[in-house]
Amino acid sequence: MRFNTLFASLFLFCFIFSVNAQKKKFSYLDLYDLQYAASPKISPNGDWVVYRRVKMDIMKDKATGTLWMINTDGSKHQKLTSNENSESSPTWSPTGDRLAFISATDEGAEIYMYWVDSNKIAKISQLPFSPGSLTWSPKGDQLAFTMNLKKKPPVIAKMPEKPKGAKWADTPRITDRVYHEADGRGYIDPGFKHIFVMPAAGGAPRRITSGDYQHSGSLSWSPDGSNIYFSANRNDDWEYDFRNSEIYTVGVQNEEIKALTSRKGPDTNPMVSPNGRLIAYIGYDDKVQTYQVRKLYIMNIDGSGKKVISERLDRSISDIAWNSKSEGLYFSYDDKGNSKIGHITLNGKVTKMADNLGGTTIGRPYASGSYSVSKDGTIAMTLSRPDYPAEVAILKPKSESVRKITHLNKGLLDFRDLGTVEEVWYKSSVDQRDIQGWVVYPPGYDSTKNYPFMIENHGGPI
Template identity: 55%
Template sequence: ARWSPSGDRIAFVSNSGEGSEIYVYWNTSNTTSKLTQLENGPSSISWSPDGKHIAFTMKVNAKAPVIASMPAKPKGAKWAKPPRITDRLKHEADGAGYLKPGFNHIFVISSEGGTPRQITTGNFNHGGNISWSSDSKNLVYSGNRNENWEYDFRNSELYSSNINTKEITALTDRNGPDYASKVSPDGKHIAYLGYEDKVQTYQLTQLQLMKSNGENKKVLSNKLDRSINTAIWASDSKGMYISFDDKGKTKIAFIDLAGNISDIVENVGGTTLGRPYASGSFSVSNSGKIAYTYSRPDRPADIAMVTKKNKKPIVITAVNDDLINYRTMGEMEEVWYKSSVDGRDIQGWIVYPPNYDSNKKYPLLVENHGGPILNYGNRFSTEIQLYAAAGYIVFYPNPRGSTSYGEEFGNLLYNNYPGEDYNDVMDGVDTLLKRGVTSEDKLYVTGGSAGGIMTAWIIGKNSRFEAAVVAKPVMNWISKTLVADNYYGYANSRYPGQPWENFENYWKFSPISLVGNVETPTMVMVGMNDLRTPPSEAKQLYHALKLRKIETVLVEIPEASHGIASRPSNLITKVAHTLAWFEKFK
């Protein structure tokens, strides 16, 4: 939803009828009107500064290729459905399934309604954030209009289009993604996110700045060795409010036009309820008040307010107090320890069972995060709290390769994954054993996606765990790299070359190469519609363990894509089956 510049209307997208449409709510009269009747669903809606227009993106359908024609159907015959044919590099996406052919274009419609006008044309994709010039005459957006756009999939540029002439002007031209454009309120500058592609596993997303005509480009956030998540202009155009992850915490800060950064708050998040990933959002009023999702380890997000000067959060909602106040939650502790590989400092967190007794030794459940270019942190997690409530001390680390520790740390997995991140996880386990909170015969391990890879790698490297749950893993980089929905993006950024060019490395880092060592009872879990780490990957592990007569079970979640726990009932299913498997081997 988007407020109009005058604050009297809210534009939003709803699929309450037949398909998604743009609606406008008038807060003075408490009425809602449907603005569009579109062929496909709109996205990225954006008001013009004068309030007269709304821009949006929408897919314009294209015809699928036809290779052969069928003869006339006999009278009364009922034929099978025709084949589905594609010649596109990207033709499916996890969570969306098969992608119908077409191209995303920019449209503009009067805020009073009428027929939308298509601003961009051609067999190219456009989209991302749409930002208006201060005079409401031009749009700034991202796209890839390069001749080799399909294979140049990491690249995107910023373009400007006049809404009357539809003339397109390229504002950036470099090898790498440029996106999330924001025109300053005074119209003089455009801020945007992106980086120069160096073809490596992890690259910092930087805040860039240029004049509104595309001149005088510079990196504004070069004093910060962290990726920028979001940037919002201050109303006086003298700087921007930004968010970024730093050592497992999501922060909001202010950056001026000289690149000087001052932190404001560091407890943003709480909206990714399954596992403790970075999440949350914020907005800034014209007066400089910041509303944001306020995260604490023991409860989901509430809304809080701060300003640059008054940095103490004022929490204005209590969404879950009627439940949380009658529950005892597990307490969280931040832990740091040294890696045995090179002495690096590694960060992790422990959540203790409710009513923890320090005189007892509890079973230790290791939860490995996905990505691997992601991070866990001191954020609320339903799964972690449920594991703790079942009597486990839950340990979740950020080994090398995790984000929020800088580009060098995040890029340590290039051509070395899984690698020494395994040592970082096990060093954390050994640290907790030395502290005496658990014992060697009470260790359990799980994780999903890249966390599933790590879990499979761990049980292939040692037999120290009583049981394991490997969720939605990659077991074989050769098959995964050529089957997953994002198959085209792995070569060179993770391992040099394509699988057939570098078979040895792709196999060396495949957990299936270690399956002959596995002795740990293992549950394998996967969504049946997972296109990111396809079910065939999970089945490779399950089938190999069955052939070796290792105790194992395969749990397939119907209709679930890669985000197994995106539906609440599936989150319950995931946790319940994980705990039941571990209880079996206590």
């Protein structure tokens, strides 16, 4: 668990005992007034940030998000579209003249395009199912994305037709797959996710992967636009050997798929360097343990010369991004309850760039937070502390201070009394190891009084 992503649980504890007369109690209904920033995407020139502004719909009892733009100096804060549909996955074109994104309604999700100079917006796709992993080609003439193609479930018996007007029980759900349900998601419709490409000006999508496998996760183009790199588990027994994914390349024109890794363990998140010579990716040698440290690897573009470059950092690597000179990578990692952004050179030198990345979930104490980097090294990130969820913040090159440029909850939290959060360490009664935790005191806490005590345990790593 992380200090900033514990916001939801700590926040709920904070308002229960509020007694300060100068500020109102934080009520249950105030949760519907909370907002937070997610998926900040900085423009290539470092001038603008587009982010997803998430708020709660009290009528539908769910979160929904729309896209907003803000200058990196905090000015010109504006909504991208006039729609109230769910908008996500903002992705700048290589030159920053366009922005592709996904907009969803009850009828489905489609890809939209925003033209910066004209402020025009248009739907450019007509898809049967929702797209994901939206990625521009280097020349800005194509878009790649993933999409799940449904597959009919197996039929073990043909049911008779029911009489007109009869009300029978629902048809039984039949599956022949091991992985058919997920925590927090429920039943997963049968089907397989594939990679598609389409013209950036709009047009018919074309599938470039084949086979009954899940081709999901991030996509990365070669600089000449001829290949796309991705991660997938294309082994025959992929449902049972579910951790054993590899890095693949697929030809955009000839659709030829080639594996670049082959070791036992997950290889994920390929990212081609700007100069086209190297591929960075995340993985580990699988020792069949509940928790294993994810390491950062690099290899030549043809799959040769694989090596770990994060050996000196005893923390799991996530969310990698090359710097513009192909001399190193940015990444996120967790350290003692705090999510951070770091930079690592190709010889393994790690520099911490920023603390307090997170705050993009207020439901469960899980990891969250995201960032992006412009060509000049300006970082846009979600910044959070226990007393507020994620805001957009900027870290300029060579600067040591992160500057918050949004204040989405100022009108609410400035007038609510919240509890103090204190970090604590204690010894395990089993093996005397140090264990980290946090205590949230009631607002207006008086040490001479007794209060009800609530505790939340959350596990891992084991």
